[in-house]
Amino acid sequence: MCRLVRALPILLLLVGCGVGKPVMAPNRADVKELLTTVKTPLQFSAAIAPVSLPKQASVSHRFAALPPIPAERLQTLLVDVSNEMRLFKKAFAVKDGSKPPLEAASNAKADLLLVPKFSDAEVYYAGTTKWFVPNIFIWFFVDAASWFVADEKYGIYLKGDVSIYSVHTGKHLFTLPIECRVEAALDDFQRGWKFWGIFFVPKRLNASNWAKVTRTLLPHLEEEIKAQFIKRVLSSFFSFTKTPQFASLYKPTKETTPSTPAKPTEKPRPLTMLTKTLPPAEEGKKYSVRLQANGGTPPYKWAVKGLPKGLTVESSGLIQGVPADGSGGKRYSVIVELTDSRDGKVSAKLTLMVKARQAAPPVAKSSPVVYAVVVGVEDYKGGNVGRAAFALRDARAVANAIRSLNCHKNSSVILIEGAKATLSVLKKTFAAVKACDIFVFFFAGDGATSFAEGAPHCLLLYDTTFPDMKNALSLNNLLKLCRKVKAKQRLLLIDAGFNMSGEGRTPAVTEVKPKIHPLPRLKDKDVVLIVACDGTQTAYSSGLSRVRHGFFTYFLLKALAGKADKNNDGKLTEDEIFKFIESRVKEESSNMQTPVKLGEGKATLLLKSSK
Template sequence: MEIIVRMTIIVFLAALVVMVSGCSVNKPFVALEEEPYIQNLENAHPSNYVAAIAPIDIGFDAAKINKEASGRFALIPVMDRLTELVRNSVRNAKVFEKLIDESPKTLDEAWKLGADIFISAKLSEYQVYYIGTNKLFVPNIINWFFFEVPSYFVRDEVYGLSGKIEFSFKSTHSGKELLSSTANFTVERSLDDFERGWQILGILRVPGSLSESNWFKVADSLKQYEEKEMQLSIIKIMNEDVRSAVKSDAFKQNMAKRCGLVVGLSRYKAEALTRLKFADDDAIAFRNALISATKEPTAERNIRILTNDSATKDALFKELGALVKRLQPEDEMFFYFAGYGARRLRTMKAETKIEEKNEGENEGKEPSEPPEKGEDSKEQTFAEPALLLFDSDPDNPETFVPLLDIINLLKESPAKVVIIVDAGFGTEKPLRSAGFDVKDALSFKELFISLVDEKQFVILSASDCFLGEGAAEFEHQKHGVATFYLLEGMAGKADIDKNGSVTLKEAFLFLYPRVVEESQMEACAQHPFILGKGIENIILK
């Protein structure tokens, strides 16, 4: 009897040891914020990009996988929870200046929300699976044989949960693919009978006896650890792949976009301004050529157009202000104008420079007038080129838009700016000139050139806007003369070196002699000019 008692005590103690060992077989849980990798990100500096994440897609057929697979079970997670985890991970990686709260479905929606980068994520794998038994399995069989109930609490079965999220990053401005990266996460834990879902003789029958409810129970038991590993994996690819990518020249070039504002007016509110024949068509044709040459999926959205009654003074500055706000140093900005031009008087000191302005101060607003005359300042009156919008009054030069004011607004952007003007600045109205009289005024040309940063700005005028030339229209070609030859050049006729592309320099060399010749045939002197540096590097087509 004494021997039986001793043996019972020994077996009981052995069972107790197995049960205690089974309870402590797994490593203790460490919270995400306590991971050394996460703590090292505390001083990370974000880029200046704003990002938005699309709703997460599911990239697998769970029902098909579960029908064919054995020992594993594909899961469809709770999408709201998955979205929350992914968003928090991207935000905690501190790669972007801001992550927008909304979840846009398309590139355009992300752009409208103010995002620079559109992130799409696809869950391409998410499954729980049976790995096998651990070293406690055989002792626990003995435990089960003598003391069934304690064996239920021994973690002698090993299960895993793995997932894969594929990320794609696109520029909302250019529509170009920036990079792609995949977050792989796996968690493996030993579970007891209750953690994998209790069943009679389960210790002897798994994994073949595991039902759908058992798999869900396993997934629920691993959830805390899986969510942490998922977030850690996403944060790592964001920090290691994306953070290094945003610093590269290739990334910046793919972020770059060609954008612009194209304005064309054949009709004006003022009856004194005779209807022009082809100015609005010029604008439409130039925009189409620019979009076609750009070959970016976002070009149509990035290149805005105002024609006739929509081309008011307020609309012009609103559109320009919105464009300036989104420009990056790698971008190209085009401003094209076809319509009436004029020269107006501007009184200013000859040594005046374009006034520096605080960032964002004048976005979307009309630039201020020149400084008032000081007692000791030596001021002169110049004839400066200006453009007439739909609501401009030809008898009131204050309603004109000086070209210098447009430059003053666009200088707030870091991008290269190309300004193309097909307008007249003389006194003969049929030649796209409003005919405002500026006699006795000094030429604005030298001062204008001194005020313009030729590294940032390129200005192509269809006529000499400082000498007061007009801009002729082609009756038989249905275009302004200069715009017609510009379009012809962009179509390939200006490809002097036959390399398949047309630079702004090539286009100007093509159009200049032809415009001069045609304008002479139209009995008006017209000499296009171009101002600025790097015109050989600006690719029109």
């Protein structure tokens, strides 16, 4: 038991053990993202010169020393990361020898020379960790070793830059700044053994201790150097290579070398035209072909006569252009003439076939998209609103009729029935309507004239309270909702009455009625509204087996079935729908119900494909 008690502090403190393995540079999120973005390496070969390190520590801490970092190790690191990450086409090290690095890089056929130089370096003691005091307790009072407790913090720092030169011009191109600092908590072994170290560290840290700390932290520092080098090359330097300034500094100066005159005994080969045939062209399509030759004395000069309209030739022998309209379906005899720099000439007669333009396949006309919102309210939440007979049957039949329009394949019909037909639901439904060619709204249910100022005509929804008309939808608000719908045409169909007589589709008022008046005239050109009756009338329905609908809906269904298409053109206009319904409803109701058309908008539904 006592042993367990003595071991318990050790188990707790080992949680704070020394620094582990470093995070590899390519696995860091920012480096990984950059490597994914820039997939193509720089198309230059790079020579990396020996690394220059400072001779003395740039001490910024009280207890510090110059880290013993091998320069060859850093040079190898930069070469390896350049090749492994494909930062350049190829990277290699320039050995420290008698030749200057630029000359050595030129002899090795490199494009760029990278010269790493670090001006500041330091390995230092950064203080104690939170485990220092508990470690003293273990060291003095518990029979247990505390060497593995990371109670001291150390750091390593390196600052400098990598200068990039053009091997071709010897000019300085760019400088990549490198500044890395790594700090970590170390245990006694990672710091290097020190007798009675708990008392003498950091005052008596010697060269051996600083070397041990350097070896411990160097792998972490190297990964930091790699990460910064990758980011600087693929972001800053990569962007610089796309600038005119880079091109002017990197591009080697062109030196004209006088050509060696041909010996008097040497004769040039005969001038020969290699192009024997021309590939066919097509009217209206891009055409490009380069004429070929050898022998003679370059440079060559070409001329072509007889090309079809739209095609031209350059003196370099490039024939290009787009054959003009009307040039297709013909063969053209063209004369090709070739001249070299010594006035040698050859010519040939070639044939160029221009194919007629291929007729584009007919584009199938897409049928207009219809988006419909169909509402039916038969029974109401409040008990003082009369039942609208057959209203649900009307709404379902109209929804099916719109879905059955053969030429509106991509149509959407939303059916809202009974308790779902509330003002909030309708507003959300209208807001969700997608852009379409034709928007249709149909309502079957009770209507009324409001007691409010102006006595607006209203549609009674499921949760409308009566007679205060709370949650009712006035025709004005309905028109506002419809105008917000993105549609080329808007058609509104209303099967409801408004005269508050208690007959048909309007409730009865036992008290004083509001002022009953006709429906207002509309001059809107973006909507057309067809109502079952005027504001002073009501909308009737019939229970006869042949009807069992509202009069208005009964004849609307016949119109949508094609009965209203007088000229048999497969199209159903708003005028054809209205005139068909008006005459038949008046007849069926003995002139007690007269449908009304409001607005100057247009709407056309397709019954069948137009020929």
